[in-house]
Amino acid sequence: MKLFVDTADLNEIREAASLGVISGVTTNPTLLAKTGNGNVKATIQEICQIFPNAPVSMEVISDDAEGMIREGVDFTTWASNIYVKIPFGVEGMKAVSALTAKGIKTNVTLVFSPAQALLAASAGASFISTFVGRLDDIGHDGLTATAEIVELLGNYDFNSEVLAASIRHPLHVVQAAQAGCDIATIPMKVIKQLYKHPLTESGIASFKKDWEAFNTVIV
Numbered sequence: 001m002k003l004f005v006d007t008a009d010l011n012e013i014r015e016a017a018s019l020g021v022i023s024g025v026t027t028n029p030t031l032l033a034k035t036g037n038g039n040v041k042a043t044i045q046e047i048c049q050i051f052p053n054a055p056v057s058m059e060v061i062s063d064d065a066e067g068m069i070r071e072g073v074d075f076t077t078w079a080s081n082i083y084v085k086i087p088f089g090v091e092g093m094k095a096v097s098a099l100t101a102k103g104i105k106t107n108v109t110l111v112f113s114p115a116q117a118l119l120a121a122s123a124g125a126s127f128i129s130t131f132v133g134r135l136d137d138i139g140h141d142g143l144t145a146t147a148e149i150v151e152l153l154g155n156y157d158f159n160s161e162v163l164a165a166s167i168r169h170p171l172h173v174v175q176a177a178q179a180g181c182d183i184a185t186i187p188m189k190v191i192k193q194l195y196k197h198p199l200t201e202s203g204i205a206s207f208k209k210d211w212e213a214f215n216t217v218i219v
Ligand code: G3P
Pocket: 006, 026, 027, 028, 131, 133, 134, 165, 166, 167, 185
């Protein structure tokens, strides 16, 4: 499973790039608004320079297929590694089909059910973003729905990759991998939590303590 970072914050993007384990970036209108930078094109172009050979998702805001297609084609002039993020829906799938025909990569977002995932894959989506956390937030089991999507699409040779999104904690990441997701896009806070284990930290401390005691003897 590939690990992406889910943010538009340039400092977080630079930190994620330095870790050596992150291979892509997803943004959305909320994450871009949080940066407070009104020059969205410049922000996305900067992200694409920090991750030059990795998928970087930029979401359309139009409601109709024509507008989504127009936006998506424009995004591809910003950088060569942009994936056009399209909210699921009738108009969205029309746009995904048209953009796919133009050879433009897409990320279908706000997917919550196997039925939606089947339609997104049929439209030619490159990524299908299933929102685990938001399903959990309303008392549904986000990972079960995601596992069902992975299983359903795995029966056929669709070109779509399942991207676990709306990740709330490290267990979501582990469970997404266990479910066979192709990608998980993770907030920086959760990425940092993935590294932590008390036994690793205490083990390092005791190795250092024992070595310093031993080293003292040698010297
Ligand atoms: O960016 C897509 C998705 O990961 C955002 O999910 O629920 O954290 O807003 P959420």
